Amino acid sequence: MENIIQIPYTPRPAWAKVLHKELSRHRFAVIVAHRRFGKTIGMVNHLIRDALQSDLISPQYALVGPFSAQMEIIAWGPLKYYTSVIEGIKVNETKKYVEFPSKIPGAQGARIYIVGANNPDALRGTYWDGVILDEYSDMKPEMWTQIIRPAIENGDRKGYCYFIGTPKGQNNFYEMYKKAKTNKRYFAYLSNVYDSGILDAKSIEELKEDMPEVEFRQEYLCDFSVSAINELFSLEELDKAFSRELTEKDVPYDMPLVQGADIARFGDDRTCIWRRKGLMAYAKPRIYKKLNTMQTADYIALAMDEHKADMTFIDVGNMGAGVVDRLRQMGYTALREIPFQGAAIENKRYENIRAEMYFKLKDWIEDGGALPDEPGLREELAVIHYKYSKNGRLILTPKEEIKEKLGRSPDLADGLALTFARKVPLRQLGFDDRKPKVLMCNTEYSIMGAI
Structure with a gap:
């Protein structure tokens, strides 16, 4: 008698009538859908079905999203919930996978992993029988071409890969969708909020009323031709900045040494003190946790004295x-x-100082700024996006959203950005000391013709 396992999942009409069937027929697929379509939940359950039905030896599947912390929130919980009814299921909280009972004596059972694209090493050097790239717009194209594509080509085991997401302009996800529409090996699917029937007419009208038109077109009409939210730092820009190597000899003597100190607020937040001189950001910022006000002041004073910060x-x-x-x-x-x-200062262009600082950091990188390989910095910079406020000014991704994606506050990035808060005068010839006894001019630094 066949053992029937009832998963507590009721697929939405699009999944029940079209997607699960077409995905089973295709090795490659690109699914473009609006927010609240149920992309991640649908894919979690598709992987569960494949893992249960597979007769391969030790099959492996992965649901990959842009960031590990984000995927833990949106996918890891649902994966554990939907598999909890399976007798003998094993859950590995450390490596974020569930293992099904093995069908083959002595062999590992089928596994489904939840992985962040910010940790590509977790996907290298092994095989995959099925991979979902969730929000592929936020990943480097190399995630597919250099890591996943070779890993699903394993002799007779031809693994599959499905790309899912919501448009974010004409980027790598857009190019993959265009390819899928004309390539017979691919299944292409696009569903906007009017097609899916998931939201009622009143809800859609309220969304249109509350959201800028460009955002609504991108997020709910799946319009690739608009880009409501843009990455502040492209992956290519960051690659160049992190690969540059500068030393003190490469920086003009009169460049001021500027420090930025982002103060920890609570919990696991960090106090980060960066220093920068011209196009060089110094390696090894000072990082502290759980300091009180007096301790924080002492450490900043120590950095000011030691580095003779201007x-x-x-x-x-x-x-x-x-x-x-x-x-x-x-x-x-x-x-x-x-x-x-x-x-x-440029209040007609930027919504606040935070946006202004980060755009100055962006300009600095474009001008040849060199970033040290500080763990976590690249990840924090890559997740920052911008858009235009209703006042037509540039505004950045709210810090709360960044914390949700990263699982931590972007303290490293904020500390670095602070070194661009205002212009600082060039050093005068022979002037090499900034101890407390030396008074600084109280003039607004932004109006000085300086770096």
Whole structure:
């Protein structure tokens, strides 16, 4: 008698009538769908079905998203829930996979992994019988061409790969969709909010009313021709910045040494102190956790003295204001408090100081800025996107969204961006000391003809 396993999953009409059937017939597929379509849940259950039905020796499947922390939230929980009814299922919380009971004595059972594209090494050097690339727009094209494509070509075991996501302009996901529409080996599918029938007419009209037109067209009409949210730093730009190598000899002597200090707010947040001189950001920023106001001020003072910083910009959110007050009590004047949500100097272009700083960082990278290979920095910079506010000014991805994707606060990126908060005067010939006893000019640095 056949053992029937009832998974607590009720597919939406598009999945039941079209997608699950077509995916089973195709080795490659590209699915473009609007927000709230149920892309990830549908794919989780498709993998579960394939894992249960496979008669291969130790089959392996992976659901890959842009970031590990993000996938843990949106996919790991559902995978455990839908497989919890399977007798003998094993859950590995460390490596994020579930293992099904083996059908072959002595062999590993089928496994489904949840993986972040920010950890590509987890996907290398093995085989895959099926892979889902979720939100492929946010991944490097090399994830497919150099890692996944070779891994699903394993002798007689021809693994499959499906690309799913919502449009984000005409990027690698768009190119893959175009290819799928004309290539017989691929299945191509696009469903906007009017096609799917998932949302009622009233909900759709409310979304249109509350969202900028460009965002609605991209997120719910699946329009590749618009780009409501854009990556601030392209992957190519970051590759170049991290590959550049500069030393003190490459930086003009009169360039000021600028420090940026992002102050930890609570929990696992970090206080990060960066220093930058001209086109060179120094390696090994100072990183601290769980400091009180007095301790934070002491460590910033130590960095100011040791590096003879010409200016230190300090984030004054929450505890930062107290740190600035303490440093001034200690006699330090070469510092400036920066409220991230404060008004930008170029306030007709930028929504706030945070956006202005990051766009200056972007300009610096384009001009040849060199970034050190600090663990986590690339990931934090890559996840930052921008769009235009209703006032027509540039605004960045809210910090809360970044924390949700990364599983942590982007403290490294914020500390680096702070070194671009204001312009700082060039050093004067023979001037090489910035101890507290030396007073700084209180002039607004943004109006000085300086770097």
